[in-house]
Amino acid sequence: NQRGVSYETMLLPYLASATEIELHDPYTRSSHQGRNLVELLAMIAAAKDPADEINFKLFTLLEEDPEFQKKQLMMLNEIVQGAAQQGIKVDVAKDPGGHDRWIRTNTGWRINLGRGLDIFQKSDGGWFDFGASRQEFRQVRAFGVTYIREIEMNRGPNE
Secondary structure (H helix, E strand, O other), rough: OOOOOHHHHHHHHHHHOOEEEEEOOOOOHHHHHHHHHHHHHHHHHOOOOOOOOOOEEEOOOOOHHHHHHHHHHHHHHHHHHHHHHEEEEEEEEOOOOOOOEEEEOOEEHHHHEEEOOOOEOOOOOOHHHHHHHOOHHHEOOOOOEEEEEEOOOOOOOOO
C-alpha cells in the first residue's frame, strides 16, 4: 500500500544510458500490463536524446485462447508503432521459458523484477485520480527488485 514509487526512481538510473534493453516478462497480456509497458517505454523515450534510437526487445508469451491472443497481438502492435514514433525500436519475441521477470541492458545491468512491471494496485479513481497520470500517487503491491552489475564497464587500469 506504499506510495511514492515509480519506474523513474526505481529503473531510470539503470536504463538511462542503455541503447539496448531486454525485458523478459511472460505476462504482457492484458491492457493494464500493456499500459505498464507503455509507461516504461515513455519514460525511456523522455530520458533519451531525441536523435538517439533505442533497441528494446520484449520477450513474452502469447495467450493460448485465439480470441485473447488476437487482442494481445493488436495491443502489442500498437505499442510497437507508438514506440517507433519516439525513437524506440521494439521487437517482440517468445520468452524462452520460466516465470522470472527481468530487464537486461547493454550497459551491464540486470534488474530482477519479482512482479515484473505489474507493481501497482488497481485504481478505480478514473481520469481525475492523480495516480492516473503520475505513478508515485498510486499504491503498490508487495514486490521485490534486485539490481545486479553483470559486467565491469570501461574501467581503467588503475581503477
